[in-house]
Amino acid sequence: MNSRSNPAQRASLAHSHWGVENIVAALRESREVTHKIRYLGRVRELPSREAVQGIIKGLSAAMFPTHYGHADLTAETIDYYVGTTLSSTLAILVEQVRRALCFVPGRENCDDDSIEQEAIAITREFAAELPAVRALLVSDIRAAYQGDPAAGSTSEVLLCYPGVTAIIAHRIAHPLYKRGVPLLARLITEIAHSQTGIDIHPGAQIAESFFIDHGTGVVIGETAIIGRNVRLYQQVTLGAKRFPVSDDGSLVKGNPRHPIVEDDVVIYAGATILGRVTIGRGSVIGGNVWLTRDVPPESQVSQVQCAQV
Known part of the structure; x- marks a missing residue:
């Protein structure tokens, strides 16, 4: 009988042809011993x-x-x-x-x-x-x-x-x-x-009437706080400026490290706002701005202004 017409024979041939037994054993060794990464070591x-x-x-x-x-x-x-x-x-x-x-x-x-x-x-x-x-x-x-x-x-x-x-x-x-x-x-x-x-961490606090226009590439970090009636455009990042480490070298988790955006703020496409800074109520942040400082209420921030700071 032609093995091409017999599923059992085809499976047996493939099993031996690819050396599946050795691969399975090596994967078990990696999974259980060499590179074990299970949470608390348990299934x-x-x-x-x-x-x-x-x-x-x-x-x-x-x-x-x-x-x-x-x-x-x-x-x-x-x-x-x-x-x-x-x-x-x-x-x-x-x-x-x-x-x-x-x-x-x-x-x-x-x-x-x-x-x-x-x-x-x-x-x-x-x-x-x-x-x-x-x-x-x-x-x-x-x-x-x-x-x-x-x-x-x-x-x-x-x-x-x-x-x-x-x-x-x-x-x-x-x-x-x-x-x-x-x-x-x-x-x-x-x-x-x-x-x-659009990447919004579930820990971010976002008040009502929030609008992301277009949206592709938006990132909002875990400890960000966003007020009422805020509008973001595509590729806006509300991110962390730095990541503190503990004495053992591991990252400190959970500390406030993302921006606070107050009510009625508009942030245009490509703006990057980093760290625990506050964008004051009613401000407008222009496109492609890189911002790592507080902004007073009712401000208008553009690339030119940031370049002059």
């Missing part, structure tokens, strides 16, 4: 990227059912759809929260019943906050519609704008980050990052 259940994608989709649909759920929903069916979608999504979320809690320092025993109970409590609190999350998102959507003359409707903003996709993910992730599930929150925002090119 544990990881949050599922596929499941988290489903959570983002389900929560988006529960908050904006005709835009992200089913376009043909009616007044008679919409509440039923929202209820069933939310229930099934939260059932997935609680398991992902449980898994993510196993990566929080001090959670060495993932089989502890208390972790499951904590996951349930976190998910319940998160779910209760969804109406407030939606209210924030409505303010963001209105800011996009009002701030972009090319926007024909709020539906266009919801369906087409990558900045809205990114901020939806952030508004979902931030409450989970605050409740002590940073790995899951980071996974949510990084999925949006891969889709949009």
Whole structure:
């Protein structure tokens, strides 16, 4: 019999041809001994990227059912759809929260019943906050519609704008980050990052009516604080100026190191703002500016001004 027509023979031939046994043994040696990098040295259940994608989709649909759920929903069916979608999504979320809690320092025993109970409590609190999350998102959507003359409707903003996709993910992730599930929150925002090119750390504090126009290449760091009615354009960076190290040479984590942007600020394309500086209320930061100092309220900063400093 020709081995090309026999799947079992083809598999056996490939197995021997590629030296799979030796490769598997070498990978085991790397995984278990030479280059072991498991958290706390143990195999544990990881949050599922596929499941988290489903959570983002389900929560988006529960908050904006005709835009992200089913376009043909009616007044008679919409509440039923929202209820069933939310229930099934939260059932997935609680398991992902449980898994993510196993990566929080001090959670060495993932089989502890208390972790499951904590996951349930976190998910319940998160779910209760969804109406407030939606209210924030409505303010963001209105800011996009009002701030972009090319926007024909709020539906266009919801369906087409990558900045809205990114901020939806952030508004979902931030409450989970605050409740002590940073790995899951980071996974949510990084999925949006891969889709949009907009990188918002879930720890960033962002007030209402936030608008990212165009958006590609925007970076917002973990400890950034952004006030009301702020608008950013593409390739804006709100980053850290330096990374302090501890006595053992490791990076100091969690210290405030990103900018504070006060209310009613506009930051144009390509601007880079680094360090724990404050951009005062009502200021306008011009395109391609490199800024590492405080800016008083109602300022206008351009490349020329920065070059003269």
